[in-house]
Amino acid sequence: xxxxxxxxxxxxxxxxxxxxxxxxxxxxxxxxxxxxxxxxxxxxxxxxxxxxxxxxxxxxxxxxxxxxxxxxxxxxxxxxxxxxxxxxxxxxxxxxxxxxxxxxxxxxxxxxxxxxxxxxxxxxxxxxxxxxxxxxxxxxxxxxxxxxxxxxxxxxxxxxxxxxxxxxxxxxxxxxxxxxxxxxxxxxxxxxxxxxxxxxxxxxxxxxxxxxxxxxxxxxxxxxxxxxxxxxxx
Numbered sequence: 001x002x003x004x005x006x007x008x009x010x011x012x013x014x015x016x017x018x019x020x021x022x023x024x025x026x027x028x029x030x031x032x033x034x035x036x037x038x039x040x041x042x043x044x045x046x047x048x049x050x051x052x053x054x055x056x057x058x059x060x061x062x063x064x065x066x067x068x069x070x071x072x073x074x075x076x077x078x079x080x081x082x083x084x085x086x087x088x089x090x091x092x093x094x095x096x097x098x099x100x101x102x103x104x105x106x107x108x109x110x111x112x113x114x115x116x117x118x119x120x121x122x123x124x125x126x127x128x129x130x131x132x133x134x135x136x137x138x139x140x141x142x143x144x145x146x147x148x149x150x151x152x153x154x155x156x157x158x159x160x161x162x163x164x165x166x167x168x169x170x171x172x173x174x175x176x177x178x179x180x181x182x183x184x185x186x187x188x189x190x191x192x193x194x195x196x197x198x199x200x201x202x203x204x205x206x207x208x209x210x211x212x213x214x215x216x217x218x219x220x221x222x223x224x225x226x227x228x229x230x231x232x233x234x
Contacts, residue, residue: 004064004172006110012057012181015045016189017197025198026205037201044200044222048193051223053231054111056189058181061110064172068121068163069104076107104163106155110180111231113153116145122173124165131164151231153178196225 019038023029026037049056069075108116115135119142123129132140133155135147144156155176157163166173182188199222 006061006063008059008061009177010060012055012059014057014185015041016048016056016186017041017045017194017201018186022198022201026202033205037205040201040204041197043204044197047200048197048222048226051226052111052193052229053109054229055181056111056193057186058114058179058184060117060177060179062175062177063109064175066171066173067166067168068157068174069106071103071162074103074105074107103160104157106176108153108155108176108178108180109231110152112150112182113147113178113180115179116143116147116153116155117177117179119143119155120175120177121164122167122170124167126167126170129164190229192225193229196222199225 019034019041022037022041023034028037045056055061065075115137116133118136119131119133121129121131131142132138133143133145134140135145141158144158146154146156182190186194203222
């Protein structure tokens, strides 16, 4: 079964750190390089999200899979960077981690999930259908959700039932839409992640070329600040 990477539906309204606080960190008082620093903040934010495998500011995303997991399967995300996530299914048997032991479970990647809006799917007759759960708008009872883990949410079918059947001739027949990120503004992002972004901006600002002899040590402090927030690959 193939599963696509995350697609952003609603972009975050802001970045985790502002131009003003980043310039204060860099001890820059002039505005001549504001545009360049703003670009570096975007680059550093993308880097921090890849390193932690998280989305930082709340945004609506989707990912698609060809079908729902069957009995004995668990859908999870794996990969070495967030934007190039690969997805796969695995048998439940022999799993080390308890959170993977629930049968037919779907793991939603990206960190803190605050709402699962809906699950669209194409049923076995080729007809579009919609499932809604506890935090959907409006709330429904078609699936269960566990949003308590800050490394990702988990979806289960209700009452230990099988997920609905899908049209096996349709790729990406199941699309899950959900809201992921610490908060709608930067206040909810952990301070050490914001510091890591500012340190990364400082590294990029000071290293204007990979031939200047400094590139080898870039990002050491920034990477260390992110360590406790990295979502591990199991």
